[in-house]
Amino acid sequence: MRVPQGVRAKSERLIRYLRTRLxxxxxxxxxxxxxxxVLAPSVWTYASSSHYRTDxxxxxxxxxxxxxxxGVWGSKPTPFLAGRLDVAVQLYQQGxxxxxxxxxxxxxxxxxxxxxxxxxxxxxxxxxxxxVVDDAGFDTWDSCVRAKKIFGVERATVVSQTFHLPRAxxxxxxxxxxxxxxxxxxxxxDEVKTDLGYGREVLATLKAMGDVLTRSDPQFLGPKEAGVxxxxxxQ
Numbered sequence: 487m488r489v490p491q492g493v494r495a496k497s498e499r500l501i502r503y504l505r506t507r508l509x510x511x512x513x514x515x516x517x518x519x520x521x522x523x524v525l526a527p528s529v530w531t532y533a534s535s536s537h538y539r540t541d542x543x544x545x546x547x548x549x550x551x552x553x554x555x556x557g558v559w560g561s562k563p564t565p566f567l568a569g570r571l572d573v574a575v576q577l578y579q580q581g582x583x584x585x586x587x588x589x590x591x592x593x594x595x596x597x598x599x600x601x602x603x604x605x606x607x608x609x610x611x612x613x614x615x616x617x618v619v620d621d622a623g624f625d626t627w628d629s630c631v632r633a634k635k636i637f638g639v640e641r642a643t644v645v646s647q648t649f650h651l652p653r654a655x656x657x658x659x660x661x662x663x664x665x666x667x668x669x670x671x672x673x674x675x676d677e678v679k680t681d682l683g684y685g686r687e688v689l690a691t692l693k694a695m696g697d698v699l700t701r702s703d704p705q706f707l708g709p710k711e712a713g714v715x716x717x718x719x720x721q
Contacts (some may be wrong), residue, residue, distance in 0.1 A: 514701045528652075528691045535655035539667045547667060549718060550642040551583040552633050554654060555590025555623055558602040561708050566679070569670035571603060573645050575610045577668065583618050583643055585717040587633060589623030614639060615720045618713040626650075626690075627697040628704035630658040630665075635707065637714045639663055649683040653694055660698050 540546075551574045556567035563571060577583045586607055590599030600619040608614045619639065622631035641664040646654045648669030658665035673680045691716040696702075 500588055504655040525581075531652040531656040531691050531694070534659065535652045535667065538655050538659070539651050539663060539669065542573060542580065542582065542668055543648050545577065545643055545668050547582050547665060548641045548643045548664075549584050550633075550639050550714060551586045552629065552639065552642045552646055552658070552663075552665075553586060553588050553603060553645045554626060554629050555588070555599040555603065556647070557596050558590075558597070558599050561602055561605070562601055563606050565675045566670075566672050567599075568606065569672055569675060570645050570647065571606050571610070573670045575607060575612060577645070578612050578616070584670060585618060585714055586612055587618045587620060587634065587637060587639065587642070587714060588677055589620040589629035589652070591624055592621035593624065594694075616717050618717050622704065622706040622708065624705050625664065626654050627657050627661070627694060627702070628706075630663065630702050633658070634662045636709075636711055638712075639714060640650075642693065643668055646670070646682060647680070649680060649687055653687060653691055657694055657698070 494676075497503045511612060553570050553574045556570060557564040558567065562568075578586060588600045588603035588607070590603060592598045592600055595667050598621075600621050600623070604619055607617050609644050618637065620629065621631055625686070630644075633642065642658065643653045644651070644665050644667045646667070646669060648671050651667045651669040655665050655667035672683070
């Protein structure tokens with residue numbers, strides 16, 4: 487039976503319409519799923535750390551301040567890192583912490599992030615015997631896990647930039663530390679880099695979620711160290 491030309495044309499238009507609708511739904515569905523996958527880790531870090539993020543004035547007393555590295559220029563900290571260290575100095579001077587654990591990258595001989603951090607703190611009034619160095623804090627998860635497993639930190643105040651703080655606190659708490667967080671507002675130093683930092687965090691939390699789900703060990707774990715306990719006991 488021969489289908490009339492008009493009916494065939496209508497059928498073809500209907501098929502094209504349905505295909506177009508189906509394609510749009512598939513695309514929209516894929517975008518929606520992708521958005522959830524990308525944003526879910528950020529939602530987790532903000533939600534799980536919201537109660538534990540504060541400022542210097544309202545920070546609870548903890549034995550240790552864990553300062554995360556943020557780059558050095560030769561023997562000087564970058565402005566972002568200097569801001570973090572200034573927060574640690576305030577915490578120490580106000581009696582909010584007793585020891586400062588600086589965690590950063592010393593993977594090669596010509597780059598010693600923790601040593602620069604230690605020297606800066608000492609120059610700004612923190613006694614050197616109250617500063618402990620972690621040379622293998624290559625990223626946030628490594629720093630948190632090493633603080634717990636290597637240095638025996640049970641309770642700490644994590645110090646970083648405000649945009650990084652949700653991820654830092656969430657990861658340290660997941661690593662087993664009763665962690666609070668105090669952030670440094672770097673927008674007054676470099677607003678563009680600060681805005682980029684907030685954007686970068688969306689992607690960085692994807693890796694963070696992977697670290698949490700796999701419970702991956704740091705790049706370098708090594709033997710336990712008694713530096714924090716010795717610093718706490720030092721007069």
